[in-house]
Amino acid sequence: MEPVIEMRSISKVFPRVVANDKINISVAPGEIHALLGENGAGKSTLMNVLYGLYQPTEGDIYIHGKKAEITNPNAAIAMGIGMVHQHFMLIPPMTVAENIVLGHEPRKFGFLDLSRAVERVEEISRRYGLQVDPRAKVENISVGMQQRTEILKALYRGAEILILDEPTAVLTPQEITELFEIMRNLIKEGKSIIFITHKLKEIMAVSDRVTVIRRGRVVDTVRTRDTNPQDLAAKMVGRQVSLQINKQIGVPGEKIMELIDLYALSNRKLPALRGVSLEIRRGEIVGLAGVDGNGQSELVEVIAGLRKAQSGKVMMLGRDITNYTPRKVISCGISHIPEDRQARGLVLDFNIEENMILETYYQDGFANGLILNHKQIEQHARRLIREFDIRPTDEKAFARSLSGGNQQKVIIAREVDGDPELLIAAQPTRGLDVGAIEFVHKRIVGQRDRGKAVLLVSLDLDEIMALSDRIAVIYEGRIVGAVSASEATEEMLGLMMAGAAG
DSSP states (O other): OOOSEEEEEEEEEETTEEEEEEEEEEEOTTOEEEEEEOTTSSHHHHHHHHTTSSOOSEEEEEETTEEEOOOSHHHHHHTTEEEEOSSOOOOTTSBHHHHHHTTSOOEETTEEOHHHHHHHHHHHHHHHTOOOOTTSBGGGSOHHHHHHHHHHHHHHTTOSEEEEESTTTTOOHHHHHHHHHHHHHHHHTTOEEEEEEOOHHHHHHHOSEEEEEETTEEEEEEEGGGOOHHHHHHHHHTSOOOOSOOOOOOOOOSEEEEEEEEEEEOTTSSEEEEEEEEEEETTOEEEEEOOTTSSHHHHHHHHHTSSOOSEEEEEETTEEOTTOOHHHHHHTTEEEEOSOIIIIIOOTTSBHHHHHTTTTTTSBTTEETTEEOHHHHHHHHHHHHHHTTOSSOOTTSBGGGSOHHHHHHHHHHHHHHTOOSEEEEESTTTTOOHHHHHHHHHHHHHHHHTTOEEEEEOSOHHHHHHHOSEEEEEETTEEEEEEETTTOOHHHHHHHHTTSOO
């Protein structure tokens, strides 16, 4: 059977970096082909070449057996290739239908025919099982619905081959299940899908074949049914990876932090925290579980000094630090890995070494009055790059140019290197590959084992159960229960997360 797409000996070289090195990959008609690799392995670069966002340094692309010159995304779209990027490209104040038809608007008497646009969107939605409200504004719909809008946008433009770049990174477990159903519907309708991911469980659940890329080269292409997660992890990272978290039983010590009856409002000025009380002790990891949007983000922001508490107290080692500024919170021994690395964790147009000192640039060693000590800052960054395996290893590389996983490593390096008494880790492994996840988990457990306290906030229940010593569940802005991790079951936590038990 002739491949729908064949990429032959594709290389893409940037200054100082070979992102793709003579890659060969083919996609069969009607298959879900997974592209697996570590962060920075070159997966997204390869697909950006296929979509015309980059031009290959060398190599050829064939579509349905014919050599294709894909000079830009419009050329890719004309050849039936659609791409849904990890960071969506939608215009929030516009409706779903307006976003989908933008640039290809149906017209009547020279004007936009909005009712026809809505009709077409509903038609495609029904055909592929993508339930969306065409009249809803994008700014008012969930992340999962935004992703469906992006998929519909590609289908509306006639995509036969869909590239999905890390499509599950921002979805809830339920939305991931729904996405997989949509992908299967698309395949039944004759589409082909390239699925970029580093999540082994998802590859095993939904793909037909998988190509593993490591450091810009293809390691292997295998049928999914002929492999297993352990084998794929080893190929991806180049070594055996432990998919289990090995940690000793924790021995909690003195109380590091106590939250007392905290109340706070959301960005929309609605109650987000309704009397949260929780304590975190030295030498323990407290996991905060809950469905997204139940107050986790607001709680972390109140502790970190990024949001005002209306009432209640944040006590750190017996000292009241409620509504301290972020700098004062840091000076009290609290470090914060934020859930949104791009908006809160990094200055994307600063380089790695500048991002490494965002919280400490004014301290002795890095500065002498108003003058920065650039040599010291550079040495500091180089040490952390080595220690945390950040790629590329160039401290002058801009944060914007790093893969999502390496951006996360820069943040974790900065926050852990500060030797905090309390580490707040909010979604610390969101969007990371197994090798990086293993590394981050070891760092978090290492903090606990050094007698520090950790508050772990994660939407990944497996991660919460595997890492935590104690698990607190938040529901509608209240802690509805706290249990020892050794006694917790998925069913018990699931009921508490839904507000049905506790």
